[in-house]
Amino acid sequence: MPASVETLLSYFDEKRFIPSLRARSKATALKELAACLAADPEIRHPDVMIEALESREKLGSTGIGKEVAIPHTRTLSVPRLKAMIARSKQGVDWGAPDDKPVKIIFVVVAPPQERTNVYLPLLGALVITMQQKKNRDAILGANGFDEVAEALEAALRG
Amino acid sequence: MADVQKLAVLQDIDVMIRERRNDEDMGFSLEGLETLEKARAKLSKTIDGRLLRLYERLSKRYDRAVVPVIEHRCLGCSMAVPTAKRRSGEDRRGDSVVVCESCGRILFFV
Numbered sequence: 001m002p003a004s005v006e007t008l009l010s011y012f013d014e015k016r017f018i019p020s021l022r023a024r025s026k027a028t029a030l031k032e033l034a035a036c037l038a039a040d041p042e043i044r045h046p047d048v049m050i051e052a053l054e055s056r057e058k059l060g061s062t063g064i065g066k067e068v069a070i071p072h073t074r075t076l077s078v079p080r081l082k083a084m085i086a087r088s089k090q091g092v093d094w095g096a097p098d099d100k101p102v103k104i105i106f107v108v109v110a111p112p113q114e115r116t117n118v119y120l121p122l123l124g125a126l127v128i129t130m131q132q133k134k135n136r137d138a139i140l141g142a143n144g145f146d147e148v149a150e151a152l153e154a155a156l157r158g
Numbered sequence: 159m160a161d162v163q164k165l166a167v168l169q170d171i172d173v174m175i176r177e178r179r180n181d182e183d184m185g186f187s188l189e190g191l192e193t194l195e196k197a198r199a200k201l202s203k204t205i206d207g208r209l210l211r212l213y214e215r216l217s218k219r220y221d222r223a224v225v226p227v228i229e230h231r232c233l234g235c236s237m238a239v240p241t242a243k244r245r246s247g248e249d250r251r252g253d254s255v256v257v258c259e260s261c262g263r264i265l266f267f268v
Contacts, residue, residue, distance in 0.1 A: 044268060045166065045268070047159055048159075048163050048166045048167055048170070051159075051167040051170070052167060052170040052171075052174075055167070055170065055171050055174060055194060055197060056174055057190075058190050058193045058194040058197055059174055059175070059181075059188050059190045059191060059193075059194045060181070060186055060187045060189050060190045061186075061187065062186060064185065064186070073170065073174060074170065074173050074174070074177070075170045076166040076169060076170060076224060076226055076268065077166065077170075077268065078268070079226065079228065079268045097187060111226060111268075112169075112170075112173055112222060113225075113226065113228075113233055120180060120184075123184060127184050127185060
């Protein structure tokens with residue numbers, strides 16, 4: 001059974017939202033994002049998580065173009081799927097295919113043994129919904145996490 | 159970083175390489191496979207040789223050589239991890255390598 005919109009949204013939380021990243025480079029942005037995720041007491045090995053995210057970027061940029069990046073990986077460092085959203089006013093060079101700096105970043109990390117099978121559906125849904133300008137504009141223009149979550153919900157419901 | 163954490167990263171990379179097709183299907187470009195393989199080789203050199211051989215041996219036998227301990231159980235074989243081993247793994251926060259008494263997989267205390 002495909003994951004419902006409610007299920008996908010349930011992985012996002014105000015605690016894992018950065019309204020405006022300070023980082024200017026991909027390397028420092030990954031560290032800032034990982035630090036936000038690592039505030040979660042369930043994540044006991046943040047170093048392993050950031051190594052995994054950095055390794056994934058070596059395999060190929062997670063920038064999908066149109067000012068969006070979705071750094072993601074399966075990693076032993078998390079006990080369950082974690083997701084977060086961040087925005088960058090100035091944009092971060094993510095090595096995206098269209099060379100545009102990234103202003104919307106979703107991070108998705110999941111354990112290899114993730115049994116809920118949400119990891120790939122969530123990634124796929126984010127890749128698809130972020131192709132549309134109206135969805136990206138809604139997230140960039142939102143004030144605070146609640147409005148971002150509303151924008152994301154509207155995007156996922158299509 | 160402790161050896162068991164390095165082994166966790168190594169396995170994360172191996173899973174990443176093995177399952178890269180999923181990313182390709184979603185449209186991510188994966189032009190850096192060689193770069194990642196070089197990073198894996200570099201990381202391997204920093205791991206104790208005996209542990210690395212154990213990891214490689216277990217990887218041939220099992221889908222995953224390093225498995226998390228969830229609710230005091232080895233997620234590879236579901237057997238309970240004895241308290242003494244649990245304490246050793248949890249208290250030292252990854253400084254020591256603990257293997258499952260039942261299946262021999264390397265345990266990762268998440």
